[in-house]
Amino acid sequence: MRKSAELRKAEIVAAVLDLADQIGPDRVTTGAAASAVGVSQAALFRHFPTKAAMWLAVADHVAGELAMEWQRALAGTDNPLDRVTALMAAQLGQIAATPTLPMLLFSRELNVGNEDLRAAFRGLLMKFQALIVAELARGQDAGCLRREVAPEDAAVLLTSLVQGMAIRWSLGARNFSLIGEGKRVLEIQLRLLTVKED
Amino acid sequence: MRKSAELRKAEIVAAVLDLADQIGPDRVTTGAAASAVGVSQAALFRHFPTKAAMWLAVADHVAGELAMEWQRALAGTDNPLDRVTALMAAQLGQIAATPTLPMLLFSRELNVGNEDLRAAFRGLLMKFQALIVAELARGQDAGCLRREVAPEDAAVLLTSLVQGMAIRWSLGARNFSLIGEGKRVLEIQLRLLTVKED
DNA sequence: ATTAAGTATGTGACTGCTCACTTACTAGGT
DNA sequence: ACCTAGTAAGTGAGCAGTCACATACTTAAT
Numbered sequence: 001m002r003k004s005a006e007l008r009k010a011e012i013v014a015a016v017l018d019l020a021d022q023i024g025p026d027r028v029t030t031g032a033a034a035s036a037v038g039v040s041q042a043a044l045f046r047h048f049p050t051k052a053a054m055w056l057a058v059a060d061h062v063a064g065e066l067a068m069e070w071q072r073a074l075a076g077t078d079n080p081l082d083r084v085t086a087l088m089a090a091q092l093g094q095i096a097a098t099p100t101l102p103m104l105l106f107s108r109e110l111n112v113g114n115e116d117l118r119a120a121f122r123g124l125l126m127k128f129q130a131l132i133v134a135e136l137a138r139g140q141d142a143g144c145l146r147r148e149v150a151p152e153d154a155a156v157l158l159t160s161l162v163q164g165m166a167i168r169w170s171l172g173a174r175n176f177s178l179i180g181e182g183k184r185v186l187e188i189q190l191r192l193l194t195v196k197e198d
Numbered sequence: 199m200r201k202s203a204e205l206r207k208a209e210i211v212a213a214v215l216d217l218a219d220q221i222g223p224d225r226v227t228t229g230a231a232a233s234a235v236g237v238s239q240a241a242l243f244r245h246f247p248t249k250a251a252m253w254l255a256v257a258d259h260v261a262g263e264l265a266m267e268w269q270r271a272l273a274g275t276d277n278p279l280d281r282v283t284a285l286m287a288a289q290l291g292q293i294a295a296t297p298t299l300p301m302l303l304f305s306r307e308l309n310v311g312n313e314d315l316r317a318a319f320r321g322l323l324m325k326f327q328a329l330i331v332a333e334l335a336r337g338q339d340a341g342c343l344r345r346e347v348a349p350e351d352a353a354v355l356l357t358s359l360v361q362g363m364a365i366r367w368s369l370g371a372r373n374f375s376l377i378g379e380g381k382r383v384l385e386i387q388l389r390l391l392t393v394k395e396d
Numbered sequence: 397a398t399t400a401a402g403t404a405t406g407t408g409a410c411t412g413c414t415c416a417c418t419t420a421c422t423a424g425g426t
Numbered sequence: 427a428c429c430t431a432g433t434a435a436g437t438g439a440g441c442a443g444t445c446a447c448a449t450a451c452t453t454a455a456t
Binding site for chain 2: 111125192
């Protein structure tokens with residue numbers, strides 16, 4: 001079945017992500033990806049010059065999805081604290097929907113040679129952090145966040161929380177709800193960062 | 199050169215860790231490990247029935263080192279807060295000395311088949327967390343830690359901090375001092391968890 | 397002490413497999 | 427006619443694990 005290149009590329013990217021979720025990013029071979037799409041292995045190389053390029057396309061896709069989710073999270077409210085909560089929830093949600101995402105950060109694919117891919121993910125993390133920092137700064141200005149902690153440092157604490165949760169989750173304690181636990185612990189951390197009112 | 203099996207095993211384990219630091223855990227082939235030790239590739243299989251068994255031995259070694267460092271950290275003082283600080287510093291120090299450690303958590307080696315290895319690392323993390331929880335509980339009893347945060351939850355915040363720092367570091371922002379930054383942010387987090395005295 | 401037997405450590409050559417990527421060729425759309 | 431998306435059949439490299447054989451140590455009987 002012939003399809004337009006654009007469509008095929010999108011199909012392949014989706015299949016790679018799906019496969020990576022199922023079997024881990026490092027197990028995604030060109031053959032496996034191809035047969036998941038339903039074409040021959042050689043066909044992949046019509047669309048991507050190399051496997052690394054394929055992963056770059058995947059990273060682009062993921063970056064787009066994340067950016068969308070972030071924007072959606074920010075659209076819900078104006079309250080800085082709520083926006084931080086929403087951003088964190090969005091991040092946890094994306095991780096839960098794409099469990100391979102944290103694994104990708106340490107995969108062979110990313111850490112060997114493919115410096116572009118690495119840079120793409122570093123950029124993503126920094127963008128997320130910047131969003132958090134901005135909201136925290138607004139929160140301080142609005143007087144609902146402790147002034148003695150710099151927004152940058154508080155943001156490190158919060159993003160670390162996402163990463164710690166992801167590790168915990170992927171290390172495979174079942175009956176561990178990434179989103180539920182994440183929300184719970186996030187609330188605790190936010191309470192610590194919030195100005196006491198009693 | 200002939201050596202005792204014990205010695206050789208230790209040599210191999212050390213070489214594997216070293217190689218993993220240099221080229222990433224997934225690039226450590228039996229051949230590479232062997233020639234790093236200075237023996238033939240086949241010789242590895244005199245000492246380990248399979249590559250997975252080799253990695254298990256590495257995990258055992260790492261577990262031992264970590265346990266030692268933890269004990270040493272606890273030996274320094276009786277003050278719960280200081281002990282938490284020392285434990286965290288020890289953990290960051292070990293990660294800095296063995297950068298492959300966080301990568302190992304997500305390596306193909308660990309996440310494919312080798313369920314034993316996975317369990318070994320999960321056990322390690324839980325043991326660390328338990329140590330932190332114990333100190334935090336003592337801290338609460340001594341009245342220097344907020345009571346409204348459960349020790350288990352505070353421990354999650356702290357261990358997440360280690361993991362977040364490790365990710366930040368290994369994503370390759372150079373001029374990022376794992377230990378220095380870690381210490382700084384840890385202090386901030388601890389201040390939040392500490393009873394206000396003013 | 398010498399030696400013979402047995403065992404632990406080591407080797408080079410090889411097997412069978414998987415993988416990314418190539419090449420020569422084919423069919424559908426315009 | 428021509429380009430575009432596809433294919434089947436390779437190619438060469440890298441990998442874990444095996445095997446037949448060699449060489450160093452240990453032990454115990456002479």
